[in-house]
Amino acid sequence: MPFAQVALPLPLRHTFTYRVPDALSARIEPGVPVEVPFRGRARRGVVVEWTATSDREDALDLSAVLGPPLFDAHLLQLTRWMAEYYLAPWGEVLAAALPGGPSGMPASRGRKSAAGIEERALALPLPEPFTLTPEQRAASHALETSVRRRAFAPILLHGVTASGKTEVYLRGAAAARDTGGQTLVLVPEVALGSQLVREFRRRFRNRVGVLHSYLGIAERRRNWELARRGALDVVVGARSAVFAPLPKLRLIVVDEEHEPAYKQNEQLRYHGRDTAVRRAQMLGIAVVLGSATPSLESLANARRGKYAHLVLSRRVDRRPMPQVRIVDLRREGGTSQLSLPLRAALAERLARGEQVVLFLNRRGHSHHVQCRACGFVPRCPWCDIALTLHLVPRAWRCHYCDHDAAAAAACPACGSRLLRYSGAGTQRAERELRATVPAARLLRLDTDVARAGGTDEVLERFGSGAADVLLGTQMVAKGLDFPRVTLVGVLDADVALHLPDFRAAERTFQLLVQVSGRSGRGSRAGEVLVQTSTPEHPAIAAAVAHDDRAFVERELAERKEAGYPPHARLVTLLFSGADALEVERAATRAAEMLRQEAESAGVRVLGPAPQPLARLRGKHRWHVMLKGPRGAEVRRHAARALDWAESTERPRGVRVVADVDPVDVL
Ligand SMILES: [Zn+2]
Ligand SMILES: [Zn+2]
Known part of the structure; x- marks a missing residue:
């Protein structure tokens, strides 16, 4: 048997x-x-x-x-x-x-017909003849050649914003189709109406399938089934589409490869981009990682010759890069979110009937609420974090677990009415804009709007010209292509700069370059105003000067000095549980158990320490970080701690998981 x-x-x-x-x-x-x-x-x-x-x-x-x-x-x-x-x-x-x-996990698998997707396929006109820039032509040629060669070929496509990366992807996918193959396109977030999906549908008609988390399970399974039967030439999806069954896969595209959204930070902690590269290697096919601001990991791989490096240094149609100007908030004074230069630039665009994107990477109204009489700060009872004031609906809200409490007008501790509100978010910026430029038609886009299901509507209205100003969080920084936008205003460039995370500078640089790239994508030149209190910071200075080389050189040197990726490899062991003492004890025990053997093998064991967010949703959290020059060695030692956590000696009531190559150490 x-x-x-x-x-x-x-x-x-x-x-x-x-x-x-x-x-x-x-x-x-x-x-x-x-x-x-x-x-x-x-x-x-x-x-x-x-x-x-x-x-x-x-x-x-x-x-x-x-x-x-x-x-x-x-x-x-x-x-x-x-x-x-x-x-x-x-x-x-x-x-x-x-x-x-x-x-x-099915009880039994449905075998529904695939009629739905064909019916809904869009009947769009054939593409207009398209003249490639010399750089686009060279990149397309290199990609097409790699696709036809049918050997593992990892390629970094490093193209400035509006340089036409999508066209290179499309040509690669056409080469794959011409050899009878399929293409998988990964994007950080799928919007059905996104430009990328539209372009693929335009070229590949109903042979494009979208795997979308807000499609129902039945529909996702149907697209899965179509992909598996080879009825689709192109599958577009977010992170988990990396698992799509594609029997004739010839090319994988990872768009905006630097995006942290590719890393899943719950349950199974995996990186979609890195898994895609591995999948391409197993199959012996081409994989292209595209970005205007590649991750330092991918840049390091390109420098070491592990990845081919294709560069698009110019925008299409000879459009200039936007002019970027600094507004030094230290000289502005006052508490307004809108500096005088920004107000002037805003008024000018409105008068000309052009559009404006304003970026503030903080939602809600005020991030710091404190009583001036007794110092009370409203905090989440489940997480180690202060609550944010929201106005619509009015509440003090936790941005981690969404707990909310009635927003009192007086201090709940001492009854004083001297509550101080600082750290402005998008809701407060919206109020100020409405008061400052009452005639402007304004739209807001942040997680609060997205949760109410309003994302597509906001983007559609803005795209159709029904609004003048789009104000939002990083949701407005990514991939949007509105040709009438000629001004981008960054309300506070310093928001993420001082987080206790070794990637804080890299994130800030990437966000600034990406949001700046929304400006001047049409026939009129674009401008960007960056409000900051630290204009001299290298991440901000380099983004303003469009000088990514300077930033990358400096940041790589600093990472090397401090022993962080891409010069070292990290695994974080995460401990969580309801009992603070048990969690601390388990983390301490694991660190002690690993330290001697790991350190004699060149793997440093840092901690144990409470995680920066020491309590989340009622669970206490500690971590131990392992760091070393060789990933396999770092993982081997982390695995010893997991073996212990799965054994009969395991700590009771404490969950232990590993985060390999963590992207977010908060
Ligand atoms: Zn008080
Ligand atoms: Zn909370």
Whole structure:
């Protein structure tokens, strides 16, 4: 009687052996979903391997086969690599790889027709003849050649904003299709109406499928099925689309490769871009990472010759880069969000009927609320964080767990009415704008608007010219292409600069360059005003001067000095639980256990320490950071702590997970 190795979505990093009853043996093969008994309960998992014999005499019988295989040999290999690399249970990786995420494990798989997507395919005109810039032509040629060669070819496409990266992707995808192959396009966030999706639909018609988290599970499964049958030439999706079943995959595009959204920071902590590169390597195909502000990791790979480096240094149609001007807030005085130079520039654009984007990376009204009489600060009862004042609806709100409390007019501690509000967010900027330029038609876009389902409507209205000013958080910094925008105002460039995170400067630089890139994309020249209290900071100075080389040189040198990526590799061990003392004890124990052996192998063990956000949603949080020049060695030591956390010696009531290559150390 044969045996099956089953991966279960449980926090245990090994597979489980089950006996296959004769009645089921004909249907068992790697990749099939099955039901098995586990500690007295029925559980769903995936068969990853089957063997004729096993030394597990006590193995239980597998209870049911739930359908045909969900994963082919390649996807099993990819998910297995992820489980090993990210120190995660294979079963959890497989669950995350299903079209509906962990809830997508089917009882039986629907086999609906694929009619829906064809009917909804847009009938758009054929593309107009397009003249490429010499740089675009060279980049397209290099990409097409790599696609046809059918060998692993990682390419960094480094193109300034509005340099026409999409056109290069489209030509690469056309080359893939012409050789009978498919293209996977990853984007940080999918908006169905986004320019990228529109362009792909225009060229590939109904052979484009979008995998979208707000499509229902049934529809996502249908697109999954179409992709699997080879009925789609191009699949566009966010991070988890990296798992899309594409039997003839020839090219992977990772657009805006620097975006932190590619890293999943909950449940399975994996990086979509890095997984895409690995997938391309396993398949022996081309993968192109595109960005105007590449991550330091990708730039370092290009410098070392691991990635080909294609550069688009000019905008299309000879459009100039926008003029960037600094407004030094230290000389402005007052508490207004709108400096005099910004007001003047705003008035000028409004008079000319042009559009303006204003960027402030903080939502809500005021971030710091404090009683001037007694010093009271309203705090979240579940998280170690001060609450933010929101006006619509009026509440003190936690930006981590969304807890809210009635926003009192008087101090809840001493009754004084001297509450001080500082640290302006988008809601306060909106109020000030309405008071300053009452005639301007204003739209706001931030997480609060997005949660109410308003994103597409706001972007559509702004795009149609029904508004003059779009004010928003980083949602307005990314990829938007509105040709009538000639002014971008950055209300506070310093918001993210001083966070206790080694990537703070890189993030600030990227955001400033990206949001500046929204200006002057049409026939009229663009301008950018950057309000800052630290104009001399290298990240701000380099963004203003369009001098990414200066920033990158300096930042790489600093990372090397401090031993941070890309010069070192990091794994963070995260400990969380309801009991503060138990969590601290577990973290201390793990650090002690690892330290000697790790440090003699050149891996530094930092901590234990409370995480910067020491309590989140009621859970206490500590971490231990491992750092060393070689990733495999750092992971090997982190795995020892996880082995302990999964053993019978494990700390009770404390969850221990690893974050390999963390992008956010807050
Ligand atoms: Zn008070
Ligand atoms: Zn909270």
